[in-house]
Amino acid sequence: xxxxxxxxxxxxxxxxxxxxxxxxxxxxxxxxxxxxxxxxxxxxxxxxxxxxxxxxxxxxxxxxxxxxxxxxxxxxxxxxxxxxxxxxxxxxxxxxxxxxxxxxxxxxxxxxxxxxxxxxxxxxxxxxxxxxxxxxxxxxxxxxxxxxxxxxxxxxxxxxxxxxxxxxxxxxxxxxxxxxxxxxxxxxxxxxxxxxxxxxxxxxxxxxxxxxxxxxxxxxxxxxxxxxxxxxxxxxxxxxxxxxxxx
Numbered sequence: 156x157x158x159x160x161x162x163x164x165x166x167x168x169x170x171x172x173x174x175x176x177x178x179x180x181x182x183x184x185x186x187x188x189x190x191x192x193x194x195x196x197x198x199x200x201x202x203x204x205x206x207x208x209x210x211x212x213x214x215x216x217x218x219x220x221x222x223x224x225x226x227x228x229x230x231x232x233x234x235x236x237x238x239x240x241x242x243x244x245x246x247x248x249x250x251x252x253x254x255x256x257x258x259x260x261x262x263x264x265x266x267x268x269x270x271x272x273x274x275x276x277x278x279x280x281x282x283x284x285x286x287x288x289x290x291x292x293x294x295x296x297x298x299x300x301x302x303x304x305x306x307x308x309x310x311x312x313x314x315x316x317x318x319x320x321x322x323x324x325x326x327x328x329x330x331x332x333x334x335x336x337x338x339x340x341x342x343x344x345x346x347x348x349x350x351x352x353x354x355x356x357x358x359x360x361x362x363x364x365x366x367x368x369x370x371x372x373x374x375x376x377x378x379x380x381x382x383x384x385x386x387x388x389x390x391x392x393x394x395x396x397x398x399x400x401x402x
């Protein structure tokens with residue numbers, strides 16, 4: 156089976172649609188949305204509507220920290236720009252959207268694969284996997300052969316062998332990586348709606364399950380329109396500007 160894994164869409168409708176279209180053109184049979192559907196971007200309603208439609212067709216969707224923040228009444232622990240976007244988003248989503256978000260799980264596991272927004276040792280604490288020690292903590296918390304997460308906005312892949320040696324590297328876009336048995340793997344999907352690795356194109360992961368392999372894919376999208384919508388909505392200008400540089 157070919158599964159497309161999309162994370163950190165962040166209300167970016169143009170990037171979301173571009174990745175969905177690209178994945179379908181590449182033969183994706185299923186979608187997994189790793190959370191942070193909202194936040195930052197100007198199209199939370201449209202993104203949530205599409206996500207709800209995909210889930211109705213069999214997709215898996217998980218809770219991210221921005222999703223959680225938007226349905227909480229208490230202030231979120233975020234920087235000024237992120238908090239402003241959360242407050243703006245709260246005023247636009249409907250009760251149906253809130254109910255959908257409230258029902259999203261923190262994790263989902265199938266056939267030796269664990270999906271989570273942040274990391275496996277404490278999914279609700281929203282800790283980042285940015286180095287080998289954080290990856291080790293997550294990988295040792297699960298028996299899954301491969302964990303797929305988001306949250307970081309930068310693609311990465313970590314591998315843990317029987318000897319305890321853990322390695323990490325940045326995957327090359329378009330190059331399939333076999334996730335061989337006998338090792339544990341943690342794949343950071345990158346971001347659809349707000350990449351932060353210096354490449355402004357949207358990023359997602361396509362996996363083939365037999366044998367298991369992962370391919371990171373970059374998808375150009377209409378950044379100008381996405382940024383113009385952020386400006387028109389009155390959201391912090393930095394949220395628009397960073398889309399052009401992938402930071």
